[in-house]
Amino acid sequence: MKGDYQDLVDEISALLGAPATLENRDFRLIAFGAHDSDDDLVMDPVRTRSILTRQSTAAVRSWFEAYGITRATGPVHIPAAPDAGVFRGRICLPVRYRGIVQGYVWLLDQEPGPGAEALAAAMEVAERIGVLLAEEAKAGAGLSREFRAVLTAGRGWQQDMAVAALRVALGPGAEGLHAAVCVAPWTGEAPASVPGAAAVCVVPGDAADANGVPGGSGAGPGGSGALAVLLRLRSTDALAPALTAVNRLLPRAGAAGAAGPGPGAAPDAAPGPTAGLSDPVRTLAELPAAWAQATAAARTAAARPRLGPVAQWSAIGPYRMLAALAAGPADDPATRALLGxxxxxxxxxxxxxxxxxxxxxxxxxxxxxxxxxxxxxxxxxxxxxxxxxxxxxxxxxxxxxxxxxxxxx
CATH class of the missing domain: 1.10.10.2840 (PucR C-terminal helix-turn-helix domain)
Known part of the structure; x- marks a missing residue:
């Protein structure tokens, strides 16, 4: 699929005589054309960041969206804004499928610029990109559904069937090492893409509560749940890329508060969303256990900020045993009054x-x-x-x- 996107971006670059970049609707980079110019202005800070980090900041996104690109059906010319790090103007080609924006193709605006015929041809290519992005989104929705089923199914044959369905949906991607990630609280939809993720879904508040996730149905206006991510791993010792991906998710988790602190623990209260990372697993059958680890680690990070905001199951010490023992709030008769x-x-x-x-x-x-x-x-x-x-x-x-x-x- 990535090769298809690259071929189409190169086709647009050839039609318009300028290097193009393709981003999804979340402004995450998908493909970009080769830059062979000696002009330093070609690689302004916004374009450099997009290529090097494969994403744009929220401020940059808001700035470009102010020019109506989310509603446009044809090319949009956006002027330069040096104060915003945009040293050269842009041409944005909205990528749509059945009227719904799927992403954007970006080119530098330069004199004399491409003619109307060339732009029309480029928009036809953008439509083909829109079909691919929509198909990928549809496949991703199916994966999210199967992934969520594994995490919320009861034990026994229901869970076995859910794991089998997820294995089929993942195809060859079902093999190899994976880790489960829990980010909570999470409001809204799952991100369109997460680097290194095999599947992403949002676990509803009631199911999140049942798994001991911080910030379940009682957190945030209208309730909130947890974001679940199935991350691909290269080896059991190489967790740095996974931790980087998880850290990038936290600012996107929104301003919803984490679970309330334990008794008398106000100074230790977590300031926002937290995340947990499970131990690596080699088979999808181990995924429910990995999700339990990830939710316990996320809850621990909320309770003990010194272990977070991203806590690894392997590093939470006694909380591993406590998470297994404590299916619900502590209610021992000897300590009940003290914990009030x-x-x-x-x-x-x-x-x-x-x-x-x-x-x-x-x-x-x-x-x-x-x-x-x-x-x-x-x-x-x-x-x-x-x-x-x-x-x-x-x-x-x-x-x-x-x-x-x-x-x-």
Whole structure:
């Protein structure tokens, strides 16, 4: 498919006598013609960024869209704007299919410029590109549907059937290493493309909640869910490209708040969307387990920002076990009162004290309080819970309850 796009872009470049670039409707680069000019203005900052990073910024997108390219059915001439990094004017050829914009072909506007006949011929090529993009989008929608089914199906034969359908939809791409990614909260539609992704979908809020995803149906106006991405990997040791792709998704997750912090953990509250990356898997049958890892890692990143905003399942330590044990909010009778909203400061004091291995001096310093204040608060914790903080098992119970409450805050 990429070769088809490149051939069509080269055809437009030849028709108009200028190098062309093709971007999808999200302004992500698909193909570009060769640049053989010595003119430095040919590669202005906007064009350079588009080619090197394969995407444009939101500001650049808004600037170009202000010229009506999303509604245009013919070539649009856009003037230069040096202040915006656009040193040369552009000609935009909207790429449409059945009236719906699929992408854009861009050329530098130069004197005397292409004639009407050449532009008409280039628009015919753009229509052929639109057909390809629409077909690819349709195939992507099918993949999203099958991918979502795997993540939301119950265990047993339903899940087995969903995995089999996804395997067929992916074709040869079903083989090899993959990792699951969870980005939450996520509002709106899934992005049209994610570098290195085999499939992308949005998991609805109710299903996201069921999987312990931060920012489920209760997060954001009208509810929100989580973005799920099935990433292709080259090897189990080469996760850097995957992490780069995930980091690029976070700014697109919107301004929806992440899940509320655990009791007394306001200073640790995550400022926005978080993401989790599973361990690599070799078969699609392992995908449900990988999704559980990714959602647990995303929830951990929301609860413990020092581990995020992108947390790897392999790096979240005790939260791996807590995620497996805590199917729902912590509700042990001994810790129930402490975990209520009235005792956030006491809960945070107890958590820091236990994180510091019961060393009062370290805990008091971390909390910024006097040691006597710490002892007073710990005494109150013992009164509320009936636990003895000198007893190892009581400490373990309290520590687990406090950490689990973060995952389901």
């Amino acid at each position: 909203p009235a005792h956030r400061e006491l809960a945070r004091t107890a958590e820091v004290f236990l994180d510091c291995a019961g060393q009062a001096g370290r805990a008091a310093a971390a909390l910024g309080i006097h040691r006597q204040t710490l002892y007073y608060r710990l005494g109150r914790v013992e009164q509320l819970t009936g636990l003895d903080l000198d007893d190892g098992e009581d400490r373990l119970l309290l520590h687990m309850a406090l950490k689990a409450s973060r995952l389901h805050g």
